[in-house]
Amino acid sequence: MASQDISKIKSVAIIGAGISGISAAAHLLLAGLDVTVFERSGVLGGVWHYDARRPLTPPFPNVAPPDATSQYKQTPTGLTADEASVYHASPGPCYAGLRNNFDSAVMRSSLLEWPEGTEGTMAALGVKHYIESLAQTYDLVSRVRLWTRVEAISKPVGASQWNLRSQTFSQAAETFNFTTNNESFDAVVVASGHYDIPRVPDIAGLANWKSRFPDRVTHSKRYRVPSDFKNSTVLIIGAGVSAYDIARELDAVGCKTYQASRDPSRADRARLEGMPESCERVPGVSEFILDETVATSGTATSPLEETQTIPGRVLLTDGRDLKGLHHVILATGYVTTYPFLGELEQPTLPVHKADNKVIITADGSTVHNLHLDIFYIPDPTLCFIGVPVNTSTFSLFDFQARILARVWKGEARLPPQQEMQRIHMERKARLKPGDKFHSLALQDLAYAEGILKWVNADLEEAGLQPLTAFDDKWHEGFKALRAFVESVRPDLDLTIPLVHTS
Known part of the structure; x- marks a missing residue:
């Protein structure tokens, strides 16, 4: 495999402080990189934070990513401080009775066990506390900029760094203020999740x-x-x-x-x-x-x-x-959108007209031009954690973060760009775009093992310890989950090979 020139990555911007962003930050920090996490709300935890306030009412209908005129990209004048905070960081989808629907055994980071006595399912607050504990354990809290929304990222032709523009919301009693900041980073991780703009x-x-x-x-x-x-x-x-x-x-x-x-x-x-x-x-x-x-x-x-x-x-x-x-x-469901991507998000471009650069098109479901649902093929210094759906979430996103850290540290090498594009186009030809395009459908292990074939080959060549996808506790829990699903859905074919990694 040819090596991508990522040896100069030192500073990394991570967008989002839910489980995907905190997992990425922890593994990249352990790999020796300098991370800064941007979180538009005032708390860690992502979708697991319960906010009794309601988010903005979406347009009816709302089936495509927002364009420049959308309410999601503009803040009206004459707002109260609380109203302005909702426009800046719309409250998430967490309802008061939300519980995790996957057993905690298959929903955890490799870096942190659940507290002793944790049940398989729990209230959202328990899940949020777990994410906060992960951040505290790895000294990430001071690296998270709360109430700071990323407005735009771009990388001019020939440049070695990504330009990032952010807006920070601050409030004092009934007054509020927005502060804009411009910075540059060697690499960017998008970990902003799926559940923002209602479909x-x-x-x-x-x-x-x-x-x-x-x-x-x-x-x-x-x-x-x-x-x-x-x-x-x-x-x-x-x-x-x-x-x-x-x-x-x-x-x-x-x-x-x-x-x-x-x-x-x-x-x-x-x-x-x-x-x-x-x-x-x-x-x-x-x-x-x-x-x-x-x-x-x-x-x-x-x-x-x-x-x-x-x-x-x-x-x-x-x-x-x-x-x-x-x-x-x-x-x-929700419209998949990364409004800070600039020209890489094309809200009016039909999905079938996506070229080899665009990331989001009008369907608002497919994330184009990612290798393994992680690496942006034209420039792997832009990566995504948490794109797959119908997965063991925390465990799968933790695995993606581990792979990202090894690649950006230079211990594992990506294929040449042309080969990554070939794999991506083959996958598009075989799988239906949309929600199913990123669905693992209980094939987490097949996805992970396919990636580990080349990652571990590189690690062993360098004399480093190979990675394992998941531990015994995960395998036991996932086996039980799979058996249950097969018992109620015998029509499902869970042996269909993935094309993510071949």
């Missing part, structure tokens, strides 16, 4: 329902507590973890729920997640239709009384109608 599908009539009854239609990112929906009839659209969590929480406060999913391949997820009897699974939604008297009454609509249902019906793809709904919750 709102373009379903006929949905925007009209939202404009008429804004308090009755929301995205799951704004969901906080089930008591807001007590004794209501609620339509939940989506088939991910949040959809099932919310359905279970609403069951406990006397709600009748419908869970709509357009993807039949996820039909058995209800058994997998233990859906309550009060939740009825229905097919996808075709249209939101208001009653004629409301539809013809202009744009202004009086707020509904708490017990009133939305005056309309929801047409399903099988022709049935749902009526008598009090609320609609869209658990429809």
